[in-house]
Amino acid sequence: MRRKRQAPASFTLAIVGRPNVGKSTLFNRLVGKKLALVDDQPGVTRDRREGDASLADLSFRVIDTAGLEEAKSGTLEARMRAQTEAAIRNAQALLFLIDARAGVTPSDKSFAQLVRKSDKPVILLANKAEGRAGRDALGDAYELGLGEPIPFSAEHGEGQADLYDALRAAFVDQEREEDSDASEDESENAEESGPHALKIAIVGRPNAGKSTLINTLIGEERLLTGPEAGITRDSISIDWSWRDKPVRLFDTAGLRRKARVEGKLEKLSVADALRAIRFAEVVILLLDATIPFEKQDLSIADLVEREGRAMVIGVNKWDLVSQDHGLLKKLREDAERLLPQMRGVSVIPVSGLSSKGLDPLMEAAFAASDVWSKRIPTAQLNRWLTSALSSHPPPAVSGRRIKIRYMTQAKARPPLFAIFGNQLDALPTSYTRYLTNGLREAFDLQGAPIRLSMRTSDNPFDK
Incomplete structure (x- = not known):
């Protein structure tokens, strides 16, 4: 029907x-x-x-x-x-x-x-x-x-x-x-609907250049910009097309530390920005190249990971630091070290004012969406699981070894893997991290949040 x-x-x-x-x-x-x-x-x-x-x-x-x-x-x-x-x-x-x-x-x-x-x-x-x-x-x-x-x-x-x-x-x-x-x-x-528009939220600290970046992307002064911090209050959605691919961009208010958020209006603006993150498919975390990876940047990245969104890091105002030739390599190393939960996330240098890096940024956003939506056949997962368990078996708990029988991908967006076995609730965090990193490397899930769901069931014939 x-x-x-x-x-x-x-x-x-x-x-x-x-x-x-x-x-x-x-x-x-x-x-x-x-x-x-x-x-x-x-x-x-x-x-x-x-x-x-x-x-x-x-x-x-x-x-x-x-x-x-x-x-x-x-x-x-x-x-x-x-x-x-x-x-x-x-x-x-x-x-x-x-x-x-x-x-x-x-x-x-x-x-x-x-x-x-x-x-x-x-x-x-x-x-x-x-x-x-x-x-x-x-x-x-x-x-x-x-x-x-x-x-x-x-x-x-x-x-x-x-x-x-x-x-x-x-x-x-x-x-x-x-x-x-x-x-x-x-x-x-007529066709009931056109192709799916990729929902991309641009987030970051105040005055990181989010609105300027969007204006440059779409080629018009659609959003209010200026030297004043905190100009944007609402999360504004803009329909756009990049290389004939439909995109819906969300500009958001700058996110400050919770202790510095003052007044009812700023609280409403922050809530609106958080809602944009929840409804986005890809989040571009925009950093200021002159002061990258501030504590608040890491807090925002952690929020994006908890919400299960795909993420790309854009380092804005790159024209101000482009003479530092080793900076980009350092920033990518910092991202690996500071954001282990999003290991492999793309770090793209951009400039909203000079239009530098806009195409690589959008390419990274679409690639992150593909990884976020990826599905892996159960047979491939269990072949990998057998190898991973042989290389590093689960530890024993109270003299009894934890058994992992098999795994399957329960859903995508973000990738969620269900692992079946016994005593899985006793599995150490270090071992789940080992499995997560192994999945990321084996199936090219770089930069995506990965979820593991432990499904324990008692087997009457296990003894």
């Missing part, structure tokens, strides 16, 4: 407005997930975030943006505004949000002019219109010149029917007329 496909996005909406009017709350409601960080503090959103949204039978692409603010050129706020203006250019329609409780502010009037100049359809939403106080302020919204305001509550979901009618009137009926000659049979016979 063929699974029903979600309807493709028919148009793109950008949610715009001054800070703290509820744009991210509306974005989360439309996409049906808590993707964007939400807090009472204004200015939480900095980068623009995109997602597939739906409202009744409408499917569309929606963009969450930073709050529009007047700012001096060169400041972080000015770069945030540039990101919002880029979203306005890329969208086919705009949802302009105001705070119904606060009424129309001078900032709303100023940015309404910017929205009108875009010459794109605009739907005016008066958010936070729950109760009588919010609705009494709707009359002031007409002076923005954006048409009739729709009373709305992104937090409680009120006003969705009116928003649906506005979207349908602006786009859907028009598109259906244009597409009336299209064949329904072609749509049904």
Whole structure:
């Protein structure tokens, strides 16, 4: 039975407005997930975030943006505004949000002019219109010149029917007329899904250059960058293609030591970054070449291993240390010594500013994914196991030798091997490490986290 496909996005909406009017709350409601960080503090959103949204039978692409603010050129706020203006250019329609409780502010009037100049359809939403106080302020919204305001509550979901009618009137009926000659049979016979997009999360300490690296990879200033540490707050996903292979990149907030994480907002950002690691297939741990393998870098690598993700180490800002010809060899030796649980992990020198090493980095990411997904036939595993047990038998416990009978691969992603025998719960850590390293060498599982599951069963005929 063929699974029903979600309807493709028919148009793109950008949610715009001054800070703290509820744009991210509306974005989360439309996409049906808590993707964007939400807090009472204004200015939480900095980068623009995109997602597939739906409202009744409408499917569309929606963009969450930073709050529009007047700012001096060169400041972080000015770069945030540039990101919002880029979203306005890329969208086919705009949802302009105001705070119904606060009424129309001078900032709303100023940015309404910017929205009108875009010459794109605009739907005016008066958010936070729950109760009588919010609705009494709707009359002031007409002076923005954006048409009739729709009373709305992104937090409680009120006003969705009116928003649906506005979207349908602006786009859907028009598109259906244009597409009336299209064949329904072609749509049904179309492929249900394209090739799998490799999910890659870029993680590291603050100011390691994660956003700059992604901008260079995709060839556009998609993410907010700058000299300030901690610019990125949300984990932003970006669909991209490398050598005709689909990729979904996740930019994440910088991860500091737990003791240094301060305030609710930074805790939310860290939780968002950790969630990106859990849902990624490959994690690129980005180091600063001028101060590599700090304690926090090792903590992040250990977290990636515990989550069972494939990993590649990118040493960024390589242009600053490229004159040190022995450094790369030293870093690879350091990786072997400091990260024995991920022995053989690829260490790739890169530069987000000068585009150095980007192709080798992506090649290593796809290779790590292949290793992470590798499956080994049971017959090969047991031939290797017989040789490994002959070379180094398990030790005896209380005068009775531990017996390992056979093993099989229970799953991949990451590789999990089930070992069957008796008294396996007494197997020393040193011996499990011997088996793990042997598997890694024999079956080319370099850089992948390996899991061993001991399955002990009593055999009545064993004596």
